[in-house]
Amino acid sequence: MLAGPSVRDVVVLDRTELAPGVVLLGFYAPELVAVTRPGQFVMAVPPGGERAATALAIYEAQGERASFLFFVCGARTRELAELRHGDKLSLTGPLGNGFTFAGARDVAIVAGGVGIASVLLPAQMLVEAGARVRLFYGARSVDFLVDRDRFATAGCELCCATNDGSLGHRGFITELLAAAEDKPDLILACGPSPMLRATAFVASELGVPAQLALEEAFACGVGGCWGCVVPLDRASPQAPKFPKPAGDDGFVYARVCKEGPVFWAHELRW
Amino acid sequence: MSLGSTQKGACVPDLSVRIGKLELPYPTLMASGCYGSGEEFEPFADLSQIGAVVLKSVTREPRLGNPMPRLVATPAGMLNAIGLQNPGIDWYLDNEVAKFAKRPCVVIGSVAAFSVDDYAYVTQRLAARAEIAAIELNISCPNVGSEGETFACDPDLTGRVVRAVRAVTDKTLIVKLSPNVTDIAAIAGEAESAGADALAVINTLRGMSIDVHAWKPRLGNVSGGLSGPAIRPVAVLAVYEAARAVSIPIVGQGGIENATDALEFFLAGASAIAIGTANFTDPRIPIKIVDELRAYLAARGLRSLRDIVGKANVGFGSPFQYEGDVG
Ligand SMILES: Cc1cc2nc3c(=O)[nH]c(=O)nc-3n(C[C@H](O)[C@H](O)[C@H](O)COP(=O)(O)OP(=O)(O)OC[C@H]3O[C@@H](n4cnc5c(N)ncnc54)[C@H](O)[C@@H]3O)c2cc1C
Numbered sequence: 273m274l275a276g277p278s279v280r281d282v283v284v285l286d287r288t289e290l291a292p293g294v295v296l297l298g299f300y301a302p303e304l305v306a307v308t309r310p311g312q313f314v315m316a317v318p319p320g321g322e323r324a325a326t327a328l329a330i331y332e333a334q335g336e337r338a339s340f341l342f343f344v345c346g347a348r349t350r351e352l353a354e355l356r357h358g359d360k361l362s363l364t365g366p367l368g369n370g371f372t373f374a375g376a377r378d379v380a381i382v383a384g385g386v387g388i389a390s391v392l393l394p395a396q397m398l399v400e401a402g403a404r405v406r407l408f409y410g411a412r413s414v415d416f417l418v419d420r421d422r423f424a425t426a427g428c429e430l431c432c433a434t435n436d437g438s439l440g441h442r443g444f445i446t447e448l449l450a451a452a453e454d455k456p457d458l459i460l461a462c463g464p465s466p467m468l469r470a471t472a473f474v475a476s477e478l479g480v481p482a483q484l485a486l487e488e489a490f491a492c493g494v495g496g497c498w499g500c501v502v503p504l505d506r507a508s509p510q511a512p513k514f515p516k517p518a519g520d521d522g523f524v525y526a527r528v529c530k531e532g533p534v535f536w537a538h539e540l541r542w
Numbered sequence: 543m544s545l546g547s548t549q550k551g552a553c554v555p556d557l558s559v560r561i562g563k564l565e566l567p568y569p570t571l572m573a574s575g576c577y578g579s580g581e582e583f584e585p586f587a588d589l590s591q592i593g594a595v596v597l598k599s600v601t602r603e604p605r606l607g608n609p610m611p612r613l614v615a616t617p618a619g620m621l622n623a624i625g626l627q628n629p630g631i632d633w634y635l636d637n638e639v640a641k642f643a644k645r646p647c648v649v650i651g652s653v654a655a656f657s658v659d660d661y662a663y664v665t666q667r668l669a670a671r672a673e674i675a676a677i678e679l680n681i682s683c684p685n686v687g688s689e690g691e692t693f694a695c696d697p698d699l700t701g702r703v704v705r706a707v708r709a710v711t712d713k714t715l716i717v718k719l720s721p722n723v724t725d726i727a728a729i730a731g732e733a734e735s736a737g738a739d740a741l742a743v744i745n746t747l748r749g750m751s752i753d754v755h756a757w758k759p760r761l762g763n764v765s766g767g768l769s770g771p772a773i774r775p776v777a778v779l780a781v782y783e784a785a786r787a788v789s790i791p792i793v794g795q796g797g798i799e800n801a802t803d804a805l806e807f808f809l810a811g812a813s814a815i816a817i818g819t820a821n822f823t824d825p826r827i828p829i830k831i832v833d834e835l836r837a838y839l840a841a842r843g844l845r846s847l848r849d850i851v852g853k854a855n856v857g858f859g860s861p862f863q864y865e866g867d868v869g
């Protein structure tokens with residue numbers, strides 16, 4: 273039997289700035305690699321740090337090395353961005369329920385900005401399983417469409433969009449998804465919440481099921497504080513089975529860290 | 543940074559505490575609402591090495607909880623506005639409580655309500671269960687409109703609710719106080735004379751954060767409760783003042799992250815501590831604190847944690863030399 277999630281200190285192997293403020297941080301973690309499923313995340317913090325840990329998707333997981341791909345947007349990601357080869361990092365995980373895509377033949381993966389961090393593992397697994405994978409990848413400008421060669425090398429077809437038109441379609445990536453020639457049989461998405469909402473809309477127009485990896489603010493990351501919730505249809509198999517309160521209108525708040533972070537788009541009530 | 547070493551003397555200092563009828567092997571409680579029912583943290587922390595888990599507060603009726611977002615990171619801490627999302631006492635008793643028997647640590651129930659009758663009703667039902675070792679009365683939740691907290695903000699209401707609850711259970715009763723008051727000593731005294739066995743000091747401080755790009759409050763509930771190191775000095779003073787007003791034990795809490803922080807609370811007059819937000823940094827922190835407290839006492843030849851409770855000395859002189867932070 274494989275070990276479950278745990279808390280451990282790991283050592284940083286490499287650090288690369290792929291674009292201004294976008295950091296790829298590799299670390300030595302064979303046990304984590306062995307148990308990680310696509311779409312899962314960890315809570316990461318420099319040891320002895322004064323701040324709560326940050327939720328980060330597991331970007332690469334191969335052999336003895338796993339990595340994060342993150343955007344420096346506040347105090348905690350700034351602290352993580354300062355780590356260098358040989359520094360330690362405390363990790364709790366892997367956590368959450370990942371993507372499920374068994375049997376899918378033609379998958380559209382939609383990624384916005386560093387949302388790309390959640391979708392490398394599913395893309396690799398799908399290609400390996402013989403599925404057609406199209407990556408719809410959007411960002412501010414070409415510089416922020418980081419690491420796209422890796423997806424191409426992995427066997428994905430790339431469709432890109434940028435806000436400024438510096439590469440691919442000028443506009444939103446979900447516009448490309450809506451205009452795609454043949455309909456995928458499954459959509460997986462991760463990115464900023466306006467992009468996820470747009471993806472949910474396009475998916476329902478196309479009549480294609482979509483799984484969204486959400487990135488709400490977290491505190492504990494393990495289901496202990498009920499801080500990271502989204503409104504979810506009570507009928508969803510992922511919904512907490514609480515009784516209905518007075519004035520209930522069919523949804524219950526589910527924890528993104530525990531019941532998620534991946535939810536079916538049509539079951540979210542946001 | 544010297545800790546001393548425990549091996550030096552043969553004697554291992556005693557960290558056990560007594561809170562009402564509860565005997566805890568360690569003085570570390572996991573704060574209500576921050577640690578689920580313990581189960582969530584079991585893969586990451588050896589629960590047999592913590593004093594007790596205080597469960598998330600439960601109410602009479604099921605509650606949906608506050609709209610999202612419920613969390614905001616703030617300097618040296620965080621704001622939360624969960625709004626007591628819980629399944630209500632009936633479902634809780636039928637579906638949750640039996641599982642608590644499996645925890646390798648003491649389990650303390652937490653009760654929240656909006657009327658004196660409901661406090662007594664929920665407490666009576668929860669305390670009747672063998673899995674629940676003691677009850678913490680959350681009369682200080684800042685996130686449910688003004689209703690929840692008013693109990694802890696008014697000595698008269700505090701007295702009424704504690705008396706009503708005291709009448710329905712013999713189990714240890716810990717009353718959790720709010721820092722959002724003018725005179726915490728008066729409220730503490732009232733809770734003691736109404737029959738509380740112990741006090742939890744403090745719950746979160748009220749606060750707000752605004753997104754200046756969107757011109758909107760960052761929390762769905764507008765206001766929230768501030769926790770973490772940002773509130774520690776407020777909490778230490780509250781413990782100090784409450785401890786002078788009562789003779790029942792105090793569970794100090796608010797921003798404790800390491801043994802040095804914990805020692806401040808013990809010296810201010812707390813008999814035990816609770817750790818909430820620090821678990822979000824690293825779930826190993828509570829166990830590390832216990833190890834470091836033991837080393838601190840051993841290095842000073844002290845046999846029991848009880849020897850330092852309330853010993854913060856006002857005036858000149860100290861039995862010890864300054865040695866910097868512990869751990
Ligand atoms: C399951 C999960 C997986 C995640 N994976 C990744 C990842 O792989 N790479 C990555 O870069 N980030 C990821 N995130 C988001 C990341 O956790 C946050 O960006 C991070 O916690 C910010 O911490 P901070 O202290 O640096 O900034 P904070 O001080 O917390 O925030 C700084 C600013 O950024 C904004 N902000 C915070 N979080 C987000 C967000 N998710 N989206 C947009 N704006 C935000 C805040 O509103 C604030 O204005 C993930 C989040 C979750 C829940």
Ligand SMILES: Cc1cc2nc3c(=O)[nH]c(=O)nc-3n(C[C@H](O)[C@H](O)[C@H](O)COP(=O)(O)O)c2cc1C
Pocket residue numbers: 491497499573574575576598599622624626652680683718744745746768769770771773795796797798816817818819820
């Ligand atoms: C996310 C969160 C949820 C909380 N929920 C509760 C609760 O349900 N009942 C309660 O009595 N206190 C609750 N608290 C308050 C904590 O138990 C604790 O008293 C407070 O956070 C101060 O300690 P800390 O700084 O170590 O977190 C909550 C705190 C946080 C951060």
Ligand code: FES
Pocket residue numbers: 489490491492493494495496497498499500527528529530
């Ligand atoms: S972050 Fe605590 S329950 Fe999800």
